[in-house]
Amino acid sequence: MPLISLQNLSVRFGGNTVLSNVSFAISAGEIVTIVGPNGSGKSTLLRSIIGAQHPDQGQINRSPGLRIGYVPQKLHIDPTLPMTVRRFLSLPQRVSDQQAATALEQAGAGQLASRQMVNLSGGQFQRVLLARALLCAPQLLILDEATQGLDQPGSAGFYQQIETLRETLGCAILMVSHELHVVMAASDRVICLNGHICCEGEPEQVASAPEYRALFGSGTQGALALYRHEHNHRHDHSCGHDHGQDTANQTRPAPASETHP
Structure with missing residues (x-):
């Protein structure tokens, strides 16, 4: 099937x-x-x-x-809003530290959890979006x-x-x-x-x-x-x-x- x-x-x-x-x-x-x-x-x-x-x-x-996990073309985040990668992964539904760490590692972004979203490069940002899509396995x-x-x-x-x-x-x-x-x-x-x-x-x-x-x-x-x-x-x-x-x-x-x- x-x-x-x-x-x-x-x-x-x-x-x-x-x-x-x-x-x-x-x-x-x-x-x-x-x-x-x-x-x-x-x-x-x-x-x-x-x-x-x-x-x-x-x-x-x-x-x-x-x-289904979905990675969009782009996602706008207000640059004045302080938000770490770890916090972003818990929106809108909170996930555990272990779930977040596993998804980031799978996306090739294992060292980014404490970084501010607005400070990420384009490639890092997309890998974080990928990690978010992976949270639902x-x-x-x-x-x-x-x-x-x-x-x-x-x-x-x-x-x-x-x-x-x-x-x-x-x-x-x-x-x-x-x-x-x-x-x-x-x-x-x-x-x-x-x-x-x-x-x-x-x-x-x-x-x-x-x-x-x-x-x-x-x-x-x-x-x-x-x-x-x-x-x-x-x-x-x-x-x-x-x-x-x-x-x-x-x-x-x-x-x-x-x-x-």
Whole structure:
């Protein structure tokens, strides 16, 4: 049984269709990345999954008692408000010192408990948000542009931490990012979204799909292969087909153009 499955999900704002007939499922321990241009419905999709947006059509089926941790794009904290990392982790519900220390360690932020939130670097702040999402021992961890504003080494380190979490905690991970070659290299499966699902499959399959190239350009395929080589030292990069089945070329009709409200 998948942790969560979406069936023909559609969301409309006014007269605009933002998502149309989106269907996919996520299984335990899987890393799935959603990529797509601005306005493609990525954040709306995540908001629907966490229950913050009600779909106009379709179903979202969650396994009973599914625990979801969520890391937003950004979170504004009043810079005049004195608040330590430890205090932040106890909002809105108090957690024990041991719970806080464990979550910070898992997020790679074990030395930050006594630091003021306003004094953290961008990378440290995102790791604290990750620690907060880990407090519920999530079965599904959702990250919406979690490395926005970080430099390339900071982003790569963050995604390496995510891979480690999958290995140590066994949770599934659903990510949205614009850093195509970095985030795709850390993924088991990629879903290319543009209001509908254009193509999906393993990273190399999607990077070679015509639908993906039409949205992002052919140069991203080479960038992905290069990053996978440097990151994993692999030499077995297959493109396009997997055991004779090209899932990346399963296209679906595009909906009417969509805009966010």
